Amino acid sequence: MNYVVLAIPVFFLLIGLELVIARLQEKDYYALSDSIADLGCGLVSQLFEAEMKTVLFAGYLYLYGRWRMFDVPGGAVWAWVACLLGVDFLYYWFHRKSHEVNAFWAAHVVHHQSEEYNLAVALRQGAFQSAFSWIFYLPLAVIGFPPLMFLAVSSIDTLYQFWIHTRAIGRLGPLEWVLNTPSNHRVHHGRNPKYIDRNHGGILIVWDRLFGTYVPEQEEPVYGITTPLRSWNPVWANLHYWVELLSKARRTARGGDKLRLFLARPGWQPDDLGGFQRAPDVERATARKFAIAVPAALQAYAGLQFAAVLVLGVYVLSEPSWSAALRGAAAAFILATLVVCAALLEGRRWAFAAEGGRVLVAALALSA
Numbered sequence: 001m002n003y004v005v006l007a008i009p010v011f012f013l014l015i016g017l018e019l020v021i022a023r024l025q026e027k028d029y030y031a032l033s034d035s036i037a038d039l040g041c042g043l044v045s046q047l048f049e050a051e052m053k054t055v056l057f058a059g060y061l062y063l064y065g066r067w068r069m070f071d072v073p074g075g076a077v078w079a080w081v082a083c084l085l086g087v088d089f090l091y092y093w094f095h096r097k098s099h100e101v102n103a104f105w106a107a108h109v110v111h112h113q114s115e116e117y118n119l120a121v122a123l124r125q126g127a128f129q130s131a132f133s134w135i136f137y138l139p140l141a142v143i144g145f146p147p148l149m150f151l152a153v154s155s156i157d158t159l160y161q162f163w164i165h166t167r168a169i170g171r172l173g174p175l176e177w178v179l180n181t182p183s184n185h186r187v188h189h190g191r192n193p194k195y196i197d198r199n200h201g202g203i204l205i206v207w208d209r210l211f212g213t214y215v216p217e218q219e220e221p222v223y224g225i226t227t228p229l230r231s232w233n234p235v236w237a238n239l240h241y242w243v244e245l246l247s248k249a250r251r252t253a254r255g256g257d258k259l260r261l262f263l264a265r266p267g268w269q270p271d272d273l274g275g276f277q278r279a280p281d282v283e284r285a286t287a288r289k290f291a292i293a294v295p296a297a298l299q300a301y302a303g304l305q306f307a308a309v310l311v312l313g314v315y316v317l318s319e320p321s322w323s324a325a326l327r328g329a330a331a332a333f334i335l336a337t338l339v340v341c342a343a344l345l346e347g348r349r350w351a352f353a354a355e356g357g358r359v360l361v362a363a364l365a366l367s368a
Contacts, residue, residue, distance in 0.1 A: 008314055032303060057147070160180075167220075233343070337358060
């Protein structure tokens with residue numbers, strides 16, 4: 001059961017509430033193009049995970065079935081608490097390494113690309129992230145935590161992290177010492193040099209305090225990544241860092257450096273490519289967000305097309321009876337729609353021709 005998909009109505013209800021709060025506070029928490037990109041990345045991520053989870057979860061099932069040390073009782077409260085602590089602890093290390101290893105960062109960077117910080121950003125996830133994250137949780141299978149318990153608890157850990165992606169909530173007093181809060185997580189999304197690679201915790205912030213990665217929020221961060229994506233395209237969002245790594249690997253001379261590029265921390269480069277690139281200083285007063293002026297009617301059209309394909313995506317994710325071929329065709333159409341919507345919002349010259357082709361394909365499919 002995909003608890004994230006089941007929670008989608010709640011996600012949108014809370015996003016609507018945050019929009020109301022932003023209006024009352026006269027704050028600009030949202031930008032339409034950015035939010036479409038955020039939700040598009042989330043949809044792409046869920047479509048990929050739906051196909052990968054069964055394969056990736058097989059590793060957990062195998063270790064649990066053949067190598068578990070204990071039979072942890074599924075009905076004991078202490079077992080659920082222990083599993084939650086274990087999942088959150090291992091999530092900390094997965095999340096931290098996602099910021100310290102280029103190959104992992106290439107899968108995780110999608111979540112950090114937005115220059116806004118709101119509840120829609122919480123849903124912006126990398127399509128390839130689960131291909132790496134599952135490895136970190138295998139010790140729980142060896143210990144003997146039942147697979148269904150692990151799935152439920154890992155969903156709780158994921159769902160908790162939705163509400164902390166907001167600027168509408170300030171500091172929360174003593175809770176800041178124990179829990180990952182909106183204030184603590186705002187730091188994590190900052191591209192200010194002092195905030196980079198800090199506050200990796202999922203539910204608990206105590207892991208960061210224990211392992212030296214905690215920094216409290218001082219001034220409000222400048223959100224995003226050090227080299228802005230400057231695109232609303234969710235497919236490019238998932239591929240751009242891989243393309244950058246492959247380009248650098250092709251251009252550097254030494255074979256060892258070609259491999260090290262994928263294993264080193266972000267910013268590292270061989271000497272023949274200029275050496276380590278430090279994060280540039282940035283100030284909120286002078287930082288400029290990516291924005292392209294397009295007519296309001298075009299924004300509305302792109303928004304409506306996105307809303308329609310979002311409904312289709314949720315239906316695909318919640319309809320297990322579809323054949324693999326039908327699911328693949330629907331996923332391809334969804335990806336094409338997301339790319340075209342991004343092109344319209346970016347003012348690309350080819351966008352209208354691509355949209356005409358997309359509408360024609362949709363009409364033919366509906367009439368078949």
